[in-house]
Amino acid sequence: MCGRGRGTLRPDDFPRACHLNGRPVRHLNMDRYQPSYNVAPGFNVPVVRRDEEGDSDGVVLHCMKWGLIPSFTKKNEKIDHFRMFNARCESIREKASFRRLLPKNRCLVSFEGFYEWKKDGLRKQPYYIHFKDGRPLIFAGLFDSWRSSEGEILYSFTIVTTTSSSSLEWLHDRMPVVLGNKESTDSWLNDAPLSNLDKILKPYEGTDLAWYPVTTAIGKLSLNGPECIKEIQIKTEETKSISQFFSKKDICAKPPIKKEPVEATEQESMKNELENQSTLENKRMKAESVQNGQQKSVKEEPESQLTLDNTTVTAEPVQNSQQKSVKEEPQSQSTVQNRRMEGEPEENSQQKSMKEEHDESQDDYRQTTTKKDDGDNTCDIYTLSPEGATSSIEKRDYSEFSAHAKPSTRETERRHTTPVKKKSKGADDKQPTLFSYFGRS
DNA sequence: CCAGACGTTGTT
DNA sequence: GTCTGG
DNA sequence: CCAGACGTTGTT
DNA sequence: GTCTGG
Numbered sequence: 001m002c003g004r005g006r007g008t009l010r011p012d013d014f015p016r017a018c019h020l021n022g023r024p025v026r027h028l029n030m031d032r033y034q035p036s037y038n039v040a041p042g043f044n045v046p047v048v049r050r051d052e053e054g055d056s057d058g059v060v061l062h063c064m065k066w067g068l069i070p071s072f073t074k075k076n077e078k079i080d081h082f083r084m085f086n087a088r089c090e091s092i093r094e095k096a097s098f099r100r101l102l103p104k105n106r107c108l109v110s111f112e113g114f115y116e117w118k119k120d121g122l123r124k125q126p127y128y129i130h131f132k133d134g135r136p137l138i139f140a141g142l143f144d145s146w147r148s149s150e151g152e153i154l155y156s157f158t159i160v161t162t163t164s165s166s167s168l169e170w171l172h173d174r175m176p177v178v179l180g181n182k183e184s185t186d187s188w189l190n191d192a193p194l195s196n197l198d199k200i201l202k203p204y205e206g207t208d209l210a211w212y213p214v215t216t217a218i219g220k221l222s223l224n225g226p227e228c229i230k231e232i233q234i235k236t237e238e239t240k241s242i243s244q245f246f247s248k249k250d251i252c253a254k255p256p257i258k259k260e261p262v263e264a265t266e267q268e269s270m271k272n273e274l275e276n277q278s279t280l281e282n283k284r285m286k287a288e289s290v291q292n293g294q295q296k297s298v299k300e301e302p303e304s305q306l307t308l309d310n311t312t313v314t315a316e317p318v319q320n321s322q323q324k325s326v327k328e329e330p331q332s333q334s335t336v337q338n339r340r341m342e343g344e345p346e347e348n349s350q351q352k353s354m355k356e357e358h359d360e361s362q363d364d365y366r367q368t369t370t371k372k373d374d375g376d377n378t379c380d381i382y383t384l385s386p387e388g389a390t391s392s393i394e395k396r397d398y399s400e401f402s403a404h405a406k407p408s409t410r411e412t413e414r415r416h417t418t419p420v421k422k423k424s425k426g427a428d429d430k431q432p433t434l435f436s437y438f439g440r441s
Numbered sequence: 442c443c444a445g446a447c448g449t450t451g452t453t
Numbered sequence: 454g455t456c457t458g459g
Numbered sequence: 460c461c462a463g464a465c466g467t468t469g470t471t
Numbered sequence: 472g473t474c475t476g477g
Contacts, residue, residue, distance in 0.1 A: 001450070003460025040460065042477065070447070072454050082460075082477090084448050096447045096455055117460075122453075124461085161449085174450080219461045221477060 001174035002086060002139075002159055004218070005111035006128070006229060007045055008035040009136060014061050017136040018048050018108045018189075019182035024058040026051055029155070032063045037228035038221055039111070041067035041085035047141055047157050049107040050189060059189075062107075068144055068158035070097045075149045087142060087158045089177060089201040093194065098158070101142040102194050108185055109139040109159055113229065115218060116172050116211075126218055127171060128229050129211040140177040140188050140201065165203040171211070178204035 009017070011033070015025045032044040039045060045066045051058035067081025084097060092098040113130030114137070131137060143157035160177045168175055177200070179185045184200045212231040217223045 001460085003450080040477070068448085070454085072447075080448095082449085085460080086449050088449070091448085096457095098448090099456095100454065115460080119451090119453095126461095158448090216461095221461085 001116060001161055001164075001172050002114050002176040003041060003082075004115040004126075005039045006037050006113045006115075006130075007039040007043075007111050008037060009046075009110060009112065010035075011046065011061060013136065014046055014048055014110055015059065017110050018059075018138055018185050020048065020059055024051070024055050026054065026058060026060045027062075028060050029063040030061060036224040037226060038218055038224040039066070040221055042081040045109065045157070047107040047109050047143060048189070049105075049143060052104075062143075062155065064107075064143055064155040064157045066159075067156055068097065068142065069146045069154055069156045071144050071146050073146050079146075079154070081156065084158050086161045086174075086176075088174075089140075089160050089162045089197075092142070092160065093197075097144075098142055101144055102197075105143050106188055107141040107143045107157055108179070108189060109141040109157065110136045111139070112136050114176065115214070115228075116168075116175075118171050124216070125234065126214050126216060127211045128214045128231075129168070129171075129209060130229075132208045132210045137176075138179045138185055140179055160201060162201055162203050165205045165209075167205075167207075167209065168203075168211075175203060177201050178206075178209075180204055180206050 011027065011030055015021070015023070029044070030046060033046050034044065036043070043066050044063050046061050046063045049060050049062055051060045065081055066085055068084040068087070069079050069081070070084075073079065087095075087098050092102060112134070113128050115126050115128055117124045117126045140160040141157045142160065143155060146154045146156070148154060161174045162177050164171070164173055164175045179188055179200065187196060187200055213234050214229060215223075215227065215232050218228045
């Protein structure tokens with residue numbers, strides 16, 4: 001589990017997401033960071049760890065390789081980042097590779113979301129799991145360093161996993177340890193004693209997680225743009241027949257036939273337009289991409305939205321039946337939450353190289369604000385540069401982050417989200433609004 | 442004493 | 454490095 | 460994590 | 472199925 005994630009945060013987002021406002025932050029190897037919607041083990045990923053040098057309360061935003069390479073790895077041994085990209089919390093105290101890291105080598109890993117493949121017989125359907133309000137997830141991590149034969153020091157980390165929360169059991173039996181508040185992140189990062197570990201290395205049972213199915217094309221790492229997190233409609237046997245009935249051309253694989261919305265609400269169709277637009281743009285900036293028949297079929301299927309809706313409309317199977325139905329999937333339906341993508345295909349890629357070890361003093365955190373949606377969702381995010389020598393930035397619509405927190409459409413949004421104990425119509429849960437992290441800086 | 446392992450997934 | 458197995 | 464290969468002989 | 476590569 002947790003072998004893929006979305007890592008498109010800007011460097012400045014990490015300390016804030018980890019509730020480290022005001023503390024000195026050193027940057028290490030951040031020039032290696034290449035944001036991607038499809039991050040896998042072997043990638044360079046920024047983690048936050050304590051700074052042993054300098055100020056005692058300082059932290060380091062340190063770009064490391066995902067996939068632990070223990071320090072005792074043989075010099076000649078081939079390094080394999082896929083062997084230990086996860087660490088079972090049940091075994092970190094025993095296993096030699098992890099145990100030694102517990103005292104002083106803990107770190108925080110931050111992804112906006114992660115992907116999990118649900119096995120349905122032969123099919124494997126990936127889902128994207130994220131916070132409703134779009135704030136990043138914080139995982140418990142452990143890191144190590146290894147000296148290669150060339151004298152190079154390789155830093156790497158692993159993500160601690162635990163059993164799945166009750167709301168995600170239907171998807172998978174394991175999930176990353178999600179540190180949901182400042183108390184837990186501070187505890188993991190700073191607490192030397194391993195006595196309190198059991199308290200924080202538990203499945204995240206908060207009600208503010210959400211998920212939806214995404215294209216199976218994310219299996220290929222070459223797909224690494226926003227289309228990775230575009231919600232798709234599940235193809236059940238039923239839907240297949242229906243869509244076949246309405247359009248035969250699908251099987252004949254004709255040249256690009258523009259979409260044919262069999263049925264779509266107003267916002268749905270609008271969403272589709274936006275997404276089609278963005279897809280084109282992405283293709284343009286993408287080096288290779290898998291652009292072929294299959295991917296096309298995925299996006300040119302605005303139809304099939306109808307069937308799934310009945311499931312949810314009827315009633316939320318929440319309440320008590322929830323825990324029993326491990327088999328059944330409280331899975332997706334159409335959510336309005338992901339109306340993202342760039343509204344303005346402006347290509348304002350400016351060069352900005354992140355400097356090593358550069359200390360920033362951007363203390364304009366406004367995370368105290370509780371403003372909801374001010375309508376301004378544009379800000380800089382990092383996008384892949386062809387060769388990754390330097391990171392380029394592109395202006396685009398950032399609503400994908402905050403859209404999840406849209407107060408409107410609450411009822412529909414609630415479907416694919418963590419079941420709530422009580423379904424009182426009033427206020428949603430008590431989770432703090434933190435998406436202001438992403439206000440343009 | 443030395444030698445060898447040291448890990449996670451998931452498995453129609 | 455550190456633990457287990459022989 | 461997923462995707463893709465999975466082989467030999469003999470070769471200008 | 473199993474191994475390699477990303």
